[in-house]
Amino acid sequence: MTQEGNDSSGQRWVVLLAAGEGSRVRKLTSGPDGEEIPKQYYAWGGVDSMLRWTMNRSAAVAPLNRTVAVVAGQHKRWWKDQLRDLPGDNILVQPKNRGTGAGILFPVLEILRRDPEATVAVMPTDHYVEHEPRLQSAIREAFEAVNKDRKQVVLVGIEPRQWENGYGWIVPSGPPRGIQRVRTFVEKPDRSKGRKLMQSGALMNSFIFVGAAKAIHNMVADTAPEVARRLGIWQQAVQRTAARLESLYEAMPTCDFSREVLERSCASLAVVRAHNCEWSDLGTPDRVLRYTQRNGIDLAVSV
Numbered sequence: 001m002t003q004e005g006n007d008s009s010g011q012r013w014v015v016l017l018a019a020g021e022g023s024r025v026r027k028l029t030s031g032p033d034g035e036e037i038p039k040q041y042y043a044w045g046g047v048d049s050m051l052r053w054t055m056n057r058s059a060a061v062a063p064l065n066r067t068v069a070v071v072a073g074q075h076k077r078w079w080k081d082q083l084r085d086l087p088g089d090n091i092l093v094q095p096k097n098r099g100t101g102a103g104i105l106f107p108v109l110e111i112l113r114r115d116p117e118a119t120v121a122v123m124p125t126d127h128y129v130e131h132e133p134r135l136q137s138a139i140r141e142a143f144e145a146v147n148k149d150r151k152q153v154v155l156v157g158i159e160p161r162q163w164e165n166g167y168g169w170i171v172p173s174g175p176p177r178g179i180q181r182v183r184t185f186v187e188k189p190d191r192s193k194g195r196k197l198m199q200s201g202a203l204m205n206s207f208i209f210v211g212a213a214k215a216i217h218n219m220v221a222d223t224a225p226e227v228a229r230r231l232g233i234w235q236q237a238v239q240r241t242a243a244r245l246e247s248l249y250e251a252m253p254t255c256d257f258s259r260e261v262l263e264r265s266c267a268s269l270a271v272v273r274a275h276n277c278e279w280s281d282l283g284t285p286d287r288v289l290r291y292t293q294r295n296g297i298d299l300a301v302s303v
Contacts, residue, residue, distance in 0.1 A: 012143065013118050013213070014058040015107045016069040018051055018079060018125045019094050028288050039282060040125040041078035045297040050282065051082050054125040060136045061121055061143065068107045070094055095246040101227050101255025105220045108213050109235040118213040119146050127206070128291050130278030135208075138274035142210035145179045145270060153211035153219060154179065155262075157203030157271045158279050166284060168205035168258045169197045170271050176201065182269035187258040203271060205258065206279060215268065223264045224255040 018040050029042040040051045058067050068090045071079045076093075083091055092107050104122055111118045121139055129135050135156070142154035157170045168187040172180035185205070186197060211219075221228035230248045237244060255261070262269065282288050291297075 011115060011117050011119050012062045013066045013068065013111050013115070013120045014062045015104065015111070015120055015122045016051070016054055016058060016067065016125055017100070017103055017122065018069050018083075019072040019075075019097065019103055020126065021072075021097075024284055025282065025288050028285060037078065038075055041075065041082060044292065045295070049082060050127065051079070051125045053129075054123055054127065055085065057129070057132060057136065057139075058121070058123055060132075061139055065090070066115075068092060068111060070103055070107045072097065093242075094249070095242070096249045096252075097254075098227070098249055098252045099254040100257035101220060101224050101261060102231065102249070102252060104257050105217065105227060105231050106234075108216050109231050112213045112217060113235055116214070119143060119210065120213050120216060121210045122208065122216075124207050124281065126283060127208075127279060127281050131276065134277040135274045135279065138272050138277075139208065139210065141179070141272045145272065146210050146212060146215075149270075150212045151215055151268065152270045153209055153215055153265070153268055155182065155269060155271045156206045156208040156210075156274050158206050158274055159276070160198055160202075160204050163191065163195050163198055164204060165191065165194070168207070168262065169194060169202040170205050170269075171197060171200060171202045172271055176273065179270050179272055182266050182271050185258075185262045185266055185269065187256070187263055203273065205262075206274065207258070207281070219261055219265045219268055220255075220257075223261045224253070226253055227255045 021038055025039050026036040029037045029039050031037055041049050043049050064085055065087055067086060069083055069086060070092045073093045092110060108120055111120055138156050142156060145154050155170055166188055169189060170182055171184040173183040174180050230252050234245055234248055280287050282291055
């Protein structure tokens with residue numbers, strides 16, 4: 001695993017989102033014994049998992065000691081080995097699934113506790129990218145844009161080849177060049193509205209984004225204050241026990257980061273395009289089957 005970006009500033013971090021269940025494709029991600037494996041830990045074609053793909057991607061912009069993974073306790077038998085390269089303190093176990101809002105803010109606040117001036121790239125761990133250098137270039141461009149304006153959060157947008165259901169759509173505020181402000185963000189529109197957005201120049205949201213940790217926290221605090229309040233208690237706690245964290249999560253509202261945070265925060269958002277990187281998240285059976293057929297992978301022999 002390469003480690004570009006091993007800069008001395010101490011301010012570039014990556015969050016790996018690896019706590020999802022991948023329930024929509026679990027029937028296609030089974031091990032030799034028939035056990036269903038969460039998609040991020042599944043080795044397509046018997047090689048590397050998507051989590052390991054993402055770790056290679058993240059190593060291009062930040063070193064492993066500034067890479068934090070958020071995981072689910074019930075998945076330990078899979079992540080224990082696959083996250084072996086990370087320091088133990090960089091593996092954060094969520095006691096419950098409270099949506100992507102908590103899943104993002106939990107590690108971002110941990111990073112803020114260690115490095116108040118951190119800049120963070122958030123990366124889901126269920127993406128296939130054919131041309132990695134092109135996506136990595138867009139992520140680096142997002143980091144550079146945040147360094148110039150610490151209040152903005154920069155989304156990585158994908159130029160659509162065709163209408164795709166199930167994604168968020170980003171409408172830039174100007175012509176397609178460089179970093180653009182976001183005019184509108186719409187999470188998972190219906191087919192009619194989505195096609196109109198695409199025709200107007202909208203980009204698909206990859207759910208990869210870069211922002212100052214403080215700016216990400218502020219966006220969540222403004223739009224989902226109870227999530228921010230509860231996780232703030234944990235961040236500032238002197239005694240940080242698993243039982244204390246579980247009790248904070250117990251009554252925490254579920255928060256969808258795209259719908260409840262990004263849709264309400266367009267004034268703070270910008271977007272950079274990842275040009276022709278052939279990107280897809282493998283979140284539905286149709287997308288999984290397109291990927292495996294295109295790459296000649298027999299799901300029956302994957303592990």
